[in-house]
Amino acid sequence: MKTFAKSVLAAGVALSVVLGGALSxxxxxxxxxxxxxxxxxxxxxxxxxxxxxxxxxxxxxxxxxxxxxxxxxxxxxxxxxxxxxxxxxxxxxxxxxxxxxxxxxxxxxxxxxxxxxxxxxxxxxxxxxxxSNNYQGAKLGGEEFVALMGEKGNFVELVGRESDTNAGIRSQGYHDVIDQYPDLKMVARQSANWSQPEAFEKMETILQAHPDIKGVISGNDTMAMGAYAALKAAGKGDVIVVGFDGSNDVRDSITSGGIKATVLQxxxxxxxxxxxxxxxxxxxxxxxxxxxxxxDCVLINSDNAAKLETFALSE
Structure with missing residues (x-):
């Protein structure tokens, strides 16, 4: 009887292990x-x-x-x-x-x-x-930047992390548009590693060497926000800044007359x-x-920024 009971118990334990494993x-x-x-x-x-x-x-x-x-x-x-x-x-x-x-x-x-x-x-x-079609989006951003700059003036480019494929693709898209305009002159190009604090610091340094810049084109919105903060702190809030991502922060800056445009992915x-x-x-x-x-990406500027919410554009 004890042997039978032990067998039943053992079978029950084995079954519970199997079932437990199956449930897990x-x-x-x-x-x-x-x-x-x-x-x-x-x-x-x-x-x-x-x-x-x-x-x-x-x-x-x-x-x-x-x-x-x-x-x-x-x-x-x-x-x-x-x-x-x-x-x-x-x-x-x-x-x-x-x-x-x-x-x-x-x-x-x-x-x-x-x-x-x-x-x-x-x-x-x-x-x-x-x-996101980063190249298509960057061309949209580049075209808007050219128009905002009036096809001329000194500008700065802030690029993302060098190991990130998107950083290179966006930069290429920007330049395939901007480089067609000989009166647009890039006076500095630096990586800020997608970082807002780093973009702020890089922009401060660049301004010391190139105080006469007219525009900044950025590989993402976070760097654009850092650059704009540095420009505003230096009394140069009228410098044209264009970003990439479509963040709520940049949306708010656009609607308040700060950053001029971004590209929504x-x-x-x-x-x-x-x-x-x-x-x-x-x-x-x-x-x-x-x-x-x-x-595909979508250009965001003062015309449609109010429709942007959390990286999505309402109809």
Whole structure:
């Protein structure tokens, strides 16, 4: 009798282990991990919020992590996602080359990655790479800048982090337009690493050497805000500043007569599309679309700035 009881107990324990494992696996299958740069930048926070909202709407748990543009930290966060048994990773990455190994690591563990905002320098590793059409957007910004400058004058360019593919693409788009106008002369070009405090400091230094600048074109809104703050502090608030991203901060500056224009890339919507594609891929084995996808950008100036809210333009 005792032997029978022990057998029943052992079977029960074994069954509970199996069921427990199945439940854990089931829970893990419903986890989407969202990894972005620092949420101090509202653009990246918008990505995380958009991805989380769509994931929860589709029935997933979410885990939001920040890599601070540190590829080593990003690799550790991928280890966390793998250890948690995530079903998918939504990623705004920490470097076009440095990220490839991390995405491959997740793929080898059976976890697909869906990239937003920034591409990596390899295809066939991530399932999707959904990015703003940075070149198209930069040309829009460049054209607006040329018009605001009256096709002449000295200007400064602030570029983003050198390891970020988008920094180079935006700069190329700007110059493919601006360089057609010989009376527009670039007197300084410096990286401020997408940072507002760094842009403020760089702008202060540039102004000492070039006090007569007429315009500043910036690779993102955060640097544009830093540059404008430095210009205003120096009594040069009339210098033309154009940014890129479509942040609420720059929207408010435009509507109050400060920064003149920006280019909206729909961060919130792109993040949601990535989650929708992850959900479809997990259910069907395919997203139904190409790996690389471009989303067109929209020029934002005094004509439409009031319609801008959290990286989305209302009709």
């Amino acid at each position: 696996a089931s829970a893990a299958e419903k986890l989407i991990v969202v990894i972005t740069p620092s949420h101090d930048n509202p653009f990246f926070k918008s990505e995380a919020v958009g991805a989380e909202a769509k994931a929860k709407e589709l029935g997933y748990e979410t885990l939001s992590l920040v890599h601070d543009d540190d590829a080593n930290k990003q690799s550790e966060l991928f280890d966390t996602a793998i250890a948690r048994g995530a079903s998918a990773i939504i990623l705004d990455n920490a470097g076009a080359d440095a990220t490839v190994a991390a995405v491959k690591k997740a793929k080898a563990a059976g976890i697909p990655s869906f990239l937003i905002d920034r591409e990596i320098n390899e295809t066939g590793v991530a399932v999707s790479q959904i990015v 729909p961060a919130y919507r792109i993040a949601q599309i990535a989650v929708e594609q992850a959900d479809k891929y997990l259910k069907t084995g395919s997203t139904g679309v190409a790996e690389k996808q471009l989303m």
